[in-house]
Amino acid sequence: MKSLFFAAGIALAGAGSAYADSSDPIKIPINEWTGQHISAHILGSLFEKAGYSVEYVTAGAVPQYAAISQGDLHVQPEVWTNNVGDIYPKAVESGDIVVVGQLGLTPQEGWIYPPYMEEQCPGLPSYEALYDCAQAFASPDTFPKGRLITYPADWGTRSKDVVGQIDIPFEPVAGGSEGAMIAEIKSAVAAEKPMLMMFWQPHWLFAENEFNWVEWDEADGECVEESGQSKGNACGFQQASIDKVANKDFASTWPGAAALFEAFSIDNDTQNTLMNEIDQKGRELEDVIAEWVDANEETWAPWVEAAEAAKN
Known part of the structure; x- marks a missing residue:
């Protein structure tokens, strides 16, 4: 038809x-x-x-x-x-x-981190663990807040919006480009440094490295990012x-x-x-x-x- x-x-x-x-x-x-x-x-x-x-x-x-x-x-x-x-x-x-x-x-989007970060933040993959161990993800520029690498600025502000809605102690830092984001996460993994990043798949990165996804509260129907999420009621990101x-x-x-x-x-x-x-x-x-x-x-x-x- x-x-x-x-x-x-x-x-x-x-x-x-x-x-x-x-x-x-x-x-x-x-x-x-x-x-x-x-x-x-x-x-x-x-x-x-x-x-x-x-x-x-x-x-x-x-x-x-x-x-x-x-x-x-x-x-x-x-x-x-x-x-x-x-x-x-x-x-x-x-x-x-x-x-x-x-x-x-078949897409997936959200916050990813290397598995070794679970030793420094034992409550992961639950997003609620990030409230208690934000400093484990901090950089000198963001301390005491954790550092969250988000999409480049002209891709929108979705991660920044969620951080504000759920009042989580992280500083969103926009990646300059896909290439810059990949370079940063590969460098962090090689040195086993802290890393939390908004990312997506399909992507070749997941064929070469292991990453875990932050898990969110189950949404009542579709996750609507603009609905005023809060701690204990955060569905994260609508899947595209x-x-x-x-x-x-x-x-x-x-x-x-x-x-x-x-x-x-x-x-x-x-x-x-x-x-x-x-x-x-x-x-x-x-x-x-x-x-x-x-x-x-x-x-x-x-x-x-x-x-x-x-x-x-």
């Missing part, structure tokens, strides 16, 4: 829309983490296989939604729905951004779905690309493997993506065929 997104594009194309099968480049935002680079560049490569031109545009994970809603950017294959800011839900509600479906990744989204005019402008985008998917194993090649083995993103595309025609050929069928 065709989605409303794809069906609308075909209907407009069939009606002779002047914008159908545009020769303009499809603009895909590039965010701050390697997994998204992989999703975006595989998608872009397959658009090119289907005869479209593609332009990659650097954009912040939250600010990008204004550009997508306005049509300055066209598709985003990897939206972590629990870290989207204020613009995104309004744009989805108004119809300026269309949710096409899920990407296929990872969605594919597009500007409202994408399906009518590029109906073939819309069909491909709807079919497109990536799983954790694929993304973790490719991230490891790039981030750990130091290979160029473009080479890794080209190698995957060459080796996986059986996977993506039906998606490109769907694009060709929609154009004809």
Whole structure:
């Protein structure tokens, strides 16, 4: 059964829309983490296989939604729905951004720490243990508060907000980038130094190191981060779905690309493997993506065929 997104594009194309099968480049935002680079560049490569031109545009994970809603950017294959800011839900509600479906990744987000920290904070993994042993996570700059590395500033303030809501004695410190966060946690693990960090998976980091996740109170339904959490009633972080989204005019402008985008998917194993090649083995993103595309025609050929069928 065709989605409303794809069906609308075909209907407009069939009606002779002047914008159908545009020769303009499809603009895909590039965010701050390697997994998204992989999703975006595989998608872009397959658009090119289907005869479209593609332009990659650097954009912040939250600010990008204004550009997508306005049509300055066209598709985003990897939206972590629990870290989207204020613009995104309004744009989805108004119809300026269309949710096409899920990407296929199984995500987890929260606070991680190396297992050796449980010796210094015996109540872990419960978040309530952090009230009593914050100093075990302290740095000279934060003492007596613990130090919590959070996402880069333009990814939003979710960890900072939770720290404030539950009044936990930690100082949120924004990571400069994904790469800076990884360098810091690897350095800490190598020296068995204190570390508490907001992080996510899928990610190659979990293939090479063991980390534990801080555990929260069970939520009554979904965890709603804005609901005024407190000690004894803290669900932590809403777990995301990872969605594919597009500007409202994408399906009518590029109906073939819309069909491909709807079919497109990536799983954790694929993304973790490719991230490891790039981030750990130091290979160029473009080479890794080209190698995957060459080796996986059986996977993506039906998606490109769907694009060709929609154009004809």
